[in-house]
Amino acid sequence: MTSRSIVQLEQHLTERDIRILEDLERFRLLTTRQLQRLHFPAVPLGPHTTSSSATRGTTRVLGRLENLGVIARLARRIGGITHGSALTVWQLGAAGDRFLRARRGEPKRRRYIEPGRTFMTHMLEIADTAVALIEQANAGRFELLELELEPACWRQFTSGSTATMILKPDLLVVSADAETETHSFVEVDRDTEHLPAVLRKCHTYQRYRATGNEQSGRGLFPAVVWIVPDAIRAKRIREAITAEKQLDTNVFWIITPESMNSQLAPYPAPVNT
The missing domain is CATH 1.10.10.10 (Winged helix-like DNA-binding domain superfamily/Winged helix DNA-binding domain)
Structure with a gap:
């Protein structure tokens, strides 16, 4: 042009x-x-x-x-x-x-x-989450310091061996009020992935956390927030993560869309659904 x-x-x-x-x-x-x-x-x-x-x-x-x-x-x-x-x-x-x-x-x-229907539906659900956060920030409920979509929120790293891995969150969200900041990697789950795939993603988060890359840049590791369709799916994922002895359950939070604003907004302590 x-x-x-x-x-x-x-x-x-x-x-x-x-x-x-x-x-x-x-x-x-x-x-x-x-x-x-x-x-x-x-x-x-x-x-x-x-x-x-x-x-x-x-x-x-x-x-x-x-x-x-x-x-x-x-x-x-x-x-x-x-x-x-x-x-x-x-x-x-x-x-x-x-x-x-x-x-x-x-x-x-x-x-x-x-795009295919599966990709399109997932991208629009991610967008819906992001748009809701932007609306909350525009209404003055909190500041939205960072809102990174894929691929900007993806992280490339080396874990243990020389193999390069890529962590692919759906969103990175940093919200703040006058007293606190909340940092979150967000996974928008549509109940289409089998639990082994969810657990593999959790292990990738934990491997990335072990590198210290994110902590060196921001002083902490963001919570990993899975937004799932309903309480049944939330219970299944939470139980699967708890059963994995290698995973630190304090890193992962599983919520339904109704809890999204309270979880991704500034909070004194995470609240599970």
């Missing part, structure tokens, strides 16, 4: 439009509803008096950006086409990708393809 075409496209984009493009680049996938919550909030956080007016404003802006080619809707919708436009899924379009990269002076282009 030439400097001239960047200027021409930028003339059609507002500051909010550019923030939408940046969020789609960062999150990779977002629904109309998630974009509304991020950029078109209703009162008291935004100018829209009702959720329906916020939805109309969101749909209008996303339609304009789609016509410019800077964003693209996925052919597949979450929940089926009969559930309405709020479940349309968006990703950065080719023109949007070129625009953002050109502004940063990055020549390499990222290839965007239609």
Whole structure:
């Protein structure tokens, strides 16, 4: 994309439009509803008096950006086409990708393809967790000092031998109030992984913890918070971790979505569901 075409496209984009493009680049996938919550909030956080007016404003802006080619809707919708436009899924379009990269002076282009349903559902659930935290921070309930999505939150390390390993959390969250900070690696569990796979991930966290890499940078090792669909899944994972004698149970916290805000917000002591 030439400097001239960047200027021409930028003339059609507002500051909010550019923030939408940046969020789609960062999150990779977002629904109309998630974009509304991020950029078109209703009162008291935004100018829209009702959720329906916020939805109309969101749909209008996303339609304009789609016509410019800077964003693209996925052919597949979450929940089926009969559930309405709020479940349309968006990703950065080719023109949007070129625009953002050109502004940063990055020549390499990222290839965007239609993701599979499993990947899409997982990414949107991760996004829902992140969006909820951003909303809480915007409402003044706490500060959000760090919110890293994958792959920015991934950690490469060497454990024991010369073998290189990669720890792949879904999120890294650091929240704070006037007195405390809460550091968390977050795993958004959909009850699709067998328990042995969950335990392997826990062992990878423990191996990374043993390197001291994270502690040297931030002075502590973040809690590992598994957000699971229901209490039954929470009980199974907790019992499996407890049965693994090599795992330090104090590192791992298993909660349901209802407990998310209290666990990831600043807290004096972790609270299990």
